[in-house]
Amino acid sequence: MLSRVADNLYWMARSIERAENLARLMQASTELLLDSETLGSRYLNDYWDPILIATAMEEHFRELYPNGTAADVGPFVTLNEENPHSITMCLRDARESARTVRDQISDEMWTELNDLFLFITSRATNSLFQRAPQNVYDRIIQGSLLFHGITDATLARTEGWQFIQLGKYLERADKTSRFLDIRVHGGPDGTSLDSIQWTSILRSASAFGTYRIEVGGEPTAEGVIDLLVFSMDFPRSIRFCVREIDHLLHRISGSPAGTYCNTAEREAGRLLATLNFNGNGEILERGLHDYMDDVQKVLNTIGQSIFETYVLLPQDQLRLTFIPSSEQQQLRWQVLQQQQQQQ
Numbered sequence: 010m011l012s013r014v015a016d017n018l019y020w021m022a023r024s025i026e027r028a029e030n031l032a033r034l035m036q037a038s039t040e041l042l043l044d045s046e047t048l049g050s051r052y053l054n055d056y057w058d059p060i061l062i063a064t065a066m067e068e069h070f071r072e073l074y075p076n077g078t079a080a081d082v083g084p085f086v087t088l089n090e091e092n093p094h095s096i097t098m099c100l101r102d103a104r105e106s107a108r109t110v111r112d113q114i115s116d117e118m119w120t121e122l123n124d125l126f127l128f129i130t131s132r133a134t135n136s137l138f139q140r141a142p143q144n145v146y147d148r149i150i151q152g153s154l155l156f157h158g159i160t161d162a163t164l165a166r167t168e169g170w171q172f173i174q175l176g177k178y179l180e181r182a183d184k185t186s187r188f189l190d191i192r193v194h195g196g197p198d199g200t201s202l203d204s205i206q207w208t209s210i211l212r213s214a215s216a217f218g219t220y221r222i223e224v225g226g227e228p229t230a231e232g233v234i235d236l237l238v239f240s241m242d243f244p245r246s247i248r249f250c251v252r253e254i255d256h257l258l259h260r261i262s263g264s265p266a267g268t269y270c271n272t273a274e275r276e277a278g279r280l281l282a283t284l285n286f287n288g289n290g291e292i293l294e295r296g297l298h299d300y301m302d303d304v305q306k307v308l309n310t311i312g313q314s315i316f317e318t319y320v321l322l323p324q325d326q327l328r329l330t331f332i333p334s335s336e337q338q339q340l341r342w343q344v345l346q347q348q349q350q351q352q
Contacts, residue, residue: 022180
């Protein structure tokens with residue numbers, strides 16, 4: 010498969026998965042805050058701050074809203090096209106990636122993704138968001154689920170499908186780790202804000218129902234970590250996602266399980282082994298933030314290695330070595346444009 014095709018399929022899946030996860034986070038947070046009668050205006054702002062920090066949007070928010078309040082967070086995360094990480098921009102990126110590989114995806118996949126993009130960028134949606142933001146989040150979540158369902162039902166299990174799944178699970182694992190990191194920046198343990206945040210984290214991962222079935226009772230740190238980090242069966246747990254990532258990487262390269270032929274496979278195998286032999290005791294002893302920070306770094310390393318192994322041409326490897334990570338996304342597009350001109 011051409012590297013530019015694999016890269017666009019990979020980022021198409023990552024971008025739509027990112028949009029869905031942000032929609033889940035905003036939906037769960039908005040619902041819980043509307044239902045809560047225990048938070049004053051001060052705690053309302055305190056509630057949103059950890060979300061902006063954990064999703065790496067705080068800096069952009071402060072730039073665009075120097076005197077921003079809680080009321081500005083929803084439009085900023087959802088519709089603001091000046092925020093490069095907003096849901097709208099994620100769907101724009103997903104559509105652009107899909108547009109360049111139309112011949113590699115099914116017509117039904119393109120139709121659903123295009124419809125979803127047209128929905129989020131329409132004037133009617135902007136008006137709807139002012140009245141009922143939950144309806145907007147519902148449409149985004151349903152659209153993403155439908156897109157992935159269509160993908161599974163209409164696409165052959167070739168390398169293209171494997172890169173789509175790889176992008177999906179990498180993004181999902183990253184967002185689950187960031188949702189857990191929200192709690193670190195929240196209020197003190199034992200407060201009403203503490204209980205609301207754990208519940209919001211579970212709802213953001215569509216895990217609240219599973220938690221009640223498998224754990225029961227009020228959400229606790231131990232129970233949430235067990236489910237969202239170490240579960241082997243819950244499809245949004247970090248361990249489940251990393252296991253899928255490890256499997257997909259070996260299918261793409263053809264290397265035997267238990268071995269590795271590139272940095273991505275080595276790091277995925279190492280992270281999976283760590284998750285297999287750790288428990289919530291290790292996380293709580295070390296600190297949730299430090300543990301999740303390390304998980305995110307490994308996931309970033311895996312993503313970077315995928316780019317270097319399957320996208321960069323050999324002559325571009327040396328260039329990447331001397332470029333800061335903050336500029337590597339720009340290089341990615343430059344390299345792809347050069348490759349397209351050569352092919």
